[in-house]
Amino acid sequence: MKGKLVIDGNSVYELDEECIRKKREQDKEREKEGKGRESKRR
DSSP states (O other): OOEEEEEETTEEEEEEHHHHHHHHHHHHHHHHHHHHHHHHHO
């Protein structure tokens, strides 16, 4: 598992890069579906 550490003052966060990649892919799919629905409505 790959991750990134983000240090913000006294707080430390670990980001899971694979999770972020999956989330971005899901967002792109939703965006495509949304655009498709808009064009069908017109």
